[in-house]
Amino acid sequence: MYVAFDQLPPKARVWIYQASRPLSGPEIVSVMPALAHFADEWTSHGRSLLASAEFLHQHFLVIGLDEDVANASGCSIDASVRFVARLEQELGVTLLDKSxxxxxxxxxxxxxxxxxxxxxxxxxxxxxxxxxxxxxxxxxxxxxxxxxxxxxxxxxxxxxxxxxxxxxxx
Known part of the structure; x- marks a missing residue:
């Protein structure tokens, strides 16, 4: 279930993916519906996750999860990585490179x-x-x-x- 990022509790878990270049405002706006849809549909063992995703500083995709509602499983984390890989293709950037x-x-x-x-x-x-x-x-x-x-x-x-x-x- 999607929640606004600023509504996540302080102990919410976060994953940060760094873009290989700054994203433009229009690029970020164009993927906002996909971010909200992902967070809304993200599940773990059939349970909805209380999650959010947003871009910060035009470089960083941050996915947040309130684990008090439900924890991420290995499969749900894999699903988030697949989502990030699709965003890479859509935006023409690298998000999964840690170098x-x-x-x-x-x-x-x-x-x-x-x-x-x-x-x-x-x-x-x-x-x-x-x-x-x-x-x-x-x-x-x-x-x-x-x-x-x-x-x-x-x-x-x-x-x-x-x-x-x-x-x-x-």
Missing amino acids: QLAFLRAGTVYTVKHTELKAAVAAGTVLADTFYFDNTVATKAELDTHWPRPAGETWLARFFRHEEKNPALA
Whole structure:
């Protein structure tokens, strides 16, 4: 059953899918009915799920689920991934690729390949206080309070400690 995203409780589970490029307003508007339909029809073992989906920052598809109503099963999670794959085709973007890390600078989202992160830190393109979209957040509360947050406060902190210990790499 569909619910507005802001009506999901703080402990609702979330899944974040990052687009390979910013989506335009018209693109997002065009898929809103599909997002609502998916959330409305999403089930787990025949039980309706209380769910929502929306795009944030023109880059991130976020699917939320109130697990107090019903938990997602492996099959229902597979169904959500199939839905995301269909959106990829419809929008002409990649949403399931996890190789890009997203950061926020001056109100603009930019990405760095995971394999190029060390070089970006050394070049000063990514700093400990650069806001990072940690797409591993698990709940709506974390999404609301820790997404994005300074890279040095996330799992990326280890990249900055290394730079402090070895200034020759900078």
